[in-house]
Amino acid sequence: MADYQAPLRDMRFVLNEVFEVSKLWAQLPALAEVVDEDTAAAILEEAGKVTAGVIAPLNRSGDEEGCSWEGGAVQTPAGFPAAYRTYAEGGWVGVGGAPEFGGMGMPKVIGAQVEEMVNSASLSFGLYPMLTAGACLSILNHASEALKAQYLPPMYEGRWAGSMCLTEPHAGTDLGIIRTKAEPQADGSYKISGTKIFITGGEQDLTENIIHLVLAKLPDAPAGPKGISLFLVPKVMVGADGSLGERNAVSCGSIEHKMGIKASATCVMNFDGATGWIVDAPNKGLNAMFTMMNYERLGVGIQGLALGERSYQNAVEYARDRIQSRAPSGPQAKDKTADPIIVHPDVRRMLLTMKALNEGGRAFSSYVAMQLDTAKYSEDTPTRKRAEELVALLTPVAKAFLTDMGLETTTHGQQIFGGHGYIREWGQEQLIRDCRITQIYEGTNGIQSLDLLARKVVGNGGSFYQHFSDEVQAFIGSADASLGEFTAPLQAAIANLDQLTAWVIEQAKGNPNEVGAASVEYLQAFGYTAYAYMWALMARAALAKQGDDDFYVSKLGTARFYFARLLPRIHSLTASVKAGSASLFLLDAAQF
Template identity: 50%
Template sequence: MEYNATLRDMRFVLHELFDATAHCELLGNGLDRELIDGVLEEAARYTGGEIAPLNRNSDEEGVTLENGEVKTPQGFVEAYQQYVANGWASMTGPSEYGGQGFPQMVACNFHEMLMGASLSFRIYSGLTEGAVLALYKHGSEALKSAYLAKLVSGQWSGTMCLTEPQAGTDLALLRTRAEPQADGSYRVSGSKIFISGGEHDMSENIVHLVLARLPDAPPGVKGISLLLVPKFIASADGTPGERNALSCGAIEHKMGIKGAATCVMNFDGATGWIVGEPNQGLACMFTMMNDARFQVGLQGLGIAEQAWQGSLAYARERLQSRGLAGAQYPDKPADPIIVHPDVRRMLLTQKTLVEGSRMLGVYCARQLDLEHGHPEPSYRKAAGRRAALLIPIVKAFFTDMGQEVASLGVQIYGGHGYIREWGMEQLMRDSRITQLYEGTNGIQALDYIRRKLLGDGGAELSALQAEFSEICDRQLDRPALHALASKVQARLGEWRELSAEVIAATQRDPQEIGAVSVDFLQYSAYVLLAGFWLQAAAKAQDVLEQGSGDDAFYQAKLASADFYLRRVLPRASAHREAIAGGADCLMALDEGSFAF
């Protein structure tokens, strides 16, 4: 299956909705539209021409483990060398360590391309960027000097080592130990599972960020420290030195992402150095975790875009039956299936979910940029609050969406979608993990309710709702947009009422936190996408009224917005009804009665 980056839509979102040039001027990074578009064009060539052709073979070949060494699928090493040589690895890295300092608002489009071209390939580099963030923010100057430039360049890769067999979501249960040594280092011992890229042959060194307990650590999550534990200890000249006492004990045999090495990592008294303060490891790790969760959301988006592209191409080519209103292509033995209303329902559902999610993703990336780069501290804090609110939605909704869009792709292909030949079933298998790792989507929903909604009594969510309400107000007086704006405004009012009801319910009964969390997150996401579709429609209407531009593209935006509000947004009502169902029906059944 081919992959071609959707540059036209990416440019629409970047430049016409969010004015990426003004954003870059505010951040002071020197990027302009011409440079941004040039980078994206080159990214499209690289991902479509070099990475996408590896995807099918990586699924067939998988990875192999022999004598503790992992061999990646054919072509991965060469493609990664090109990835590093062309500067893609250093795209978002800090400039003082050799990075290019690209804003996330631009880089997230390249990362989406990578996810769509081959999720397995992207996994090896994805966590390196998170490791750079954690080390840059919390590491000592000595550790930064020894490791950060090599990580930024991609010459060395990074991992995040949290999970243990008994400690997944509940990190309070982790047992890995770190014993202090006289020279200031630590001896790290324990086993970690599900470590993406824990061992491979693509980079010359792998730097693990490991959660562990010091001997005098308090119990629970308050007693967790973060340590840097490299595969090879850096020499004084910056080259990989002594091999550390760690190894890959096994690789997981998985449902999908078979080209990515998911490792069991054993640390047998390995030398490591603490990152940040003792017993503050979880706070340090969350610097990395927030980036990882945003990136996983982009994984869902990338796979969904690939599935949508494949579905559209197939629907245009596959001839089956005649249209319900009669033959649409009388010169052919049957009509292409795109003429059938139900196929169009599936295609438009894919299209509007993907394009709506892209708008939300770039908006969230913009907040991440402003959190770190706005010249005013008050604006940085405000953007940080907004990003924190949005990240669980991006992670959970985008990955659920990716699975749905891939499943719709299988349905559009029919029996051909269920067999390996066409590649659609691989996308469905690959996307499934995105709903699980970096915190399952149920955990994202709990985070959204507990930390984000209840944490400030709904203040930040109210601010977000008010922002979109103002957008609606500006469009209500325009005849062409009045109906769309009225629908979005009504949903925003309902969302505000529902938010207050959820807060009240959780105060009455703590079980309601878990009972309403998933439905409230999903409701929030559908309404947010409606707000972005209104913005897209408004911009399209502006261009059409000016009488310039690509009329077909902008007319399609108006039609897509109309479809989303009429056929997808109503899903929010089902989630609202489920929230009203309460927690009592979930908890009333005695545990023993679940038996069969």
């Protein structure tokens, strides 16, 4: 198995040559003060070193050993506590954190690259700081100043971790039916009682405290999601001076035995009258939690990309070394008994598919991150509003499409290894097992698809979608004629998506089943079209420099492959959407 190497060259290409992010930062005063191209390059270089040198070597051993639970305590695999200390001491937990509370203050587009690197190195490891960063975001945006001052600095430092406690044994996506209760106390605190399941990092031995963000209902709460409040519940009580005191009444009842991410502790958490404090206002908890969830959803999409990148690095090294049969055109390695398998058309098809999906995904996740930065930091109201609406539109696409493509990419990597891809010691099968959860947690990809179509497209009559379509059309209109081989198929793709969007909006008026029936294929068609836009942008950046070095030649060749072999998938997806919902309801439940 290849040693992981952070794809820094491609990250710099996306940030500096495709999107010219330093121009965006210069327009946003809050970012102009803290980051420029050189600062970003230095941060990514250091992140590449720590992820490749400290975390990646633990990926397989962590999977083999997994987490253990005994008497309520969780032990992570050997090497994880020391690696986490190194990671935290480097400031990486707080890379995007608010500077006033000790964070590094970097834009999300930088944080996205760091997230990719740590998750490529080890998804199990990366989940711990990811949940902490998301919890910090909710606290920063919704908690009182006193809670921020007390909890954010040690969380950004990595001394304390965070968790997100939503799901209950009887309530998954339908959070409106949760049973966890919060009883108000005379001192302004609350007593939280209930059980949560599937809690990533709910208990671990990496940090001295864990700050749980818990959804619960007050005694007089209205029914359904409008009656949910959010509470901050520490594992260990914290004194006014920040010192740690007694253990709170929260415990880990067990950990799950999972298909993958075995070094990440997935916990059953019991709250038995645990002391907590409300975050935001009563019955406003879902809004506060969605701040964290939306952060995590882009982050989960990046996990799919990260595992695809790790799979590609392994597969391309193997394909160059493994000899098997001769090339169809005749021997290529005449000094050997057979040719490296990279000569075979089907192996090349799989490698190029992996490369095209990874590099398209890196550009797309960076693009969404830039919209997040604009929405957060722009001082121009129309610009900020447009970015907010684009984020709302594109977040479910990023979560679902990146992870779907991640699973396809890891599977291609396994296939290239042949029988060795099915054997644990080569590492490819672990990537598939780890990747599979990314399509499930933080809202399954079916839920993401329904969110996209029902709420973000049909729900506003396509107004959010129009921002994206207008931007693509403006790019096509401004493109030089030399870019025609890329803009012509992009024009056809966006015209198809425009028409498909209008069709679904119209159909939804007469049949409520049409949105649910169309949603998954619609999101996929959107994803392939969005990647086509990314590839056209990358081709523009590479076209003028293709004589400089092989990097740009490779980029253009991969772009041509994407438009020739992957973008045409939109046609079958479009046909599936337009087939409508009728065929889904031909059978009664008993006939399945």
